Amino acid sequence: MRIYYRENSTVIELPELKDDTGSIVTTATVEATLTLEDGTAVPGVTNPVTLSPAGSGRYIGMVPPIDLPDGSPIVVEVVSLYSGVKATSRETMVIKDRTFNKVPV
Numbered sequence: 001m002r003i004y005y006r007e008n009s010t011v012i013e014l015p016e017l018k019d020d021t022g023s024i025v026t027t028a029t030v031e032a033t034l035t036l037e038d039g040t041a042v043p044g045v046t047n048p049v050t051l052s053p054a055g056s057g058r059y060i061g062m063v064p065p066i067d068l069p070d071g072s073p074i075v076v077e078v079v080s081l082y083s084g085v086k087a088t089s090r091e092t093m094v095i096k097d098r099t100f101n102k103v104p105v
Helices: none
Strands: 002-005 011-014 027-035 049-053 059-062 072-083 084-096
Touching: 011 049, 011 072, 059 084
Parallel strands: 002 084
Antiparallel strands: 011 059, 027 049, 027 072, 049 059, 072 084
């Protein structure tokens, strides 16, 4: 399980989208959905979040700050559609604060 840092995880990135032959795809439709484990939308997030092409098969989308308690799990699902082929990636992440004032002394 990866960590979704509340203060600096405002970008969802698909680093390199490729087709079944290994060729980079630059013209896919890519969207992300952020939900709680029960399937309801994460508060403050309007789903789906559109990821836009950013060159070389990279797609990025912006997410508003997520106001959930530290340690809350969220599910991030990214769906890409290209030439009638749909690919899905789903991952559970945990919300964490990342501030220097929470470092133990």
